[in-house]
Amino acid sequence: MSWLRISLAAFAISAALPVHAQTVTITTAGGDYGNAMKEAMWGPAAKELGYDVREETLSDGLAALKMQVTSGAVTTDVIHLGSPEGAQAAAQSLLEPLDYKIIDPKSVPEGAKSDYCYPFDSYGTVMSWNTKTYGENPPKTWAEFWDVAKFSGRRALRANAQDSIEIALLSDGVAPADVYSVLSTPEGLERAIKRLEAIKPNVAVWWTSGAQSAQLLKDGEADLVVTWNGRAQTVKADGGAADYTFKGSVIGTDCLGVPKGAPNKEAAMKLIAAMTQPARVAKLTDFIAYGPVNPAAYEGGLIPEDRLKTLATAPENAGTSVFSNSEWWVKNGEAAQQAFDEMMAR
């Protein structure tokens, strides 16, 4: 008769729970970043919606997503991905289309828009320099970064086409808004590669990891370094003779998606909409220097003035920066990288 007792107990327990409590599972990267998202974003949103949100943490979101969807055992409703992975996942039909009737479509600037993975925070690929070399007069634009006559000095760039070809076009006078339409033509890609080839003799190091780029900046091994804002900020904060600017940065984003066949699809969309409200993504910067994508988060003093300087997406930088276009990279990445590698081998 034990099965009866168990099922009675189960019945009693389920009856004790409020029947309307919606359960939603969110998968994040965990660590400091995951905690920041919980404190600032989904924690308060869950309270507001009355949802019971469960968190799973995984370091390789795309692999986990692929496993869940292809095996037909989807347990997560909302997943946190880097935007390039989000675009890859969308291309492999692993994500549900976002419901822009629930999520406010105006909360994403045009250049960052995605149909499948909602971009909510950002980091920048920026120009940094050695303050001992340039003092008060560092290069201010990518055109000046390329001007080796006016700004002599050793350059360091990332040994990867990603962000480099966008920067190359910006240095050649292409407007930020036109970068991807120019890159989408064969001549445009060639133009970017030619531009990189022109600076190649002055590139002392092509770096392969973020830590390496920070080291080059800190040691003065290179005078002008293309790096990520977090890395440049760390060198600067540690007392290194370095500074950086967000002007002309290439902005990368992280995004939230709903796995194909998620058990609570609609609740997931609602949670995404609620957790990315301006006040909540602004609050995220209390914990980590990843700036909101939503322009409204920068209004009404939600983010303290002095912190704005450390965020890639601050309004004063808008207009000079380019949002890295994940969908373009999924489609053209291999050809671009191939052209880049051939340039390097010449």
Add this chain to the structure above:
Amino acid sequence: MTVTVDPALAADARRERRFFLSLSLPALFIVGLAAILPILWIIRQSFLTTGGEYTVGNYAKVLSSGLTWSALVTTLELSLGTLAICILLGTPLALALASARPRVANVLMAFVMLPLWTAILVRTYGWLVLLRRDGLINAALTGSGLTAEPLPLVYNFTGTLIGMVHYMLPLFLLPVYAAMRDIDPNLIRAAASMGATLGQVMRTVIMPLSAGGIFSGSVIVLIYSIGFFITPAVLGGGKVNPLSTRIERTLSTFQDWGSASVLGILLLVLMALIGVMLLAARRLLAQNTVDAPHA
């Protein structure tokens, strides 16, 4: 001439052989599992598209790309450069060690082996500290006025070669030292007593007798050098791209397992070719030295 052997003894010997063979089974099993299976898997993978269908497209793509061939040239330049420097530096060092008194030789040997006990990543970053623009070597050079500008010692081919030689030299030295230490000193004395100059002793006694050691050392250097990844990745500054970094790029940026497998097989073929060439060279060498008196 035939030797008659007691059947009981022969059976004993057979049993013994079987016993020793069975002792080696666990090792053979592990080698089979850890070396042969993955290679078979890589060969299979090289014929698959990302969708899992059979194709020869990966081979066409990799072999028709100029990047593959420039990576191959870089791989050969690095390995042969490393080998040449190891022979030039290692042979005299081995000779010095072999002719030193045993106590002195042991101490010197410990110094030679010291780098082997340090992780390769630590050593590679150690070279960065020494070789970079404001590093110890450049600071000494510019500080003493020997050079006006810091020399480009790292983040290029030179730096990569320095790092690789540092790793390979002890491994080259061991077999060469062993071969030279085993040379009977009486042979050298005999040669000298018959009026041979130092050069003649080197050429006719020491070199032929240590050729086997130099050969083994060279094989070790080449086999290791062909697959070097960390050293060119860290000390090459993105400008030195052998096959190993090409494989990494194909995997991590393109997620193209098929093409990466083709590149891996290319490395295996390269190793096999070098192995065959070295074996042929050794046979030639052995013929010249052994057959000479008969001719």
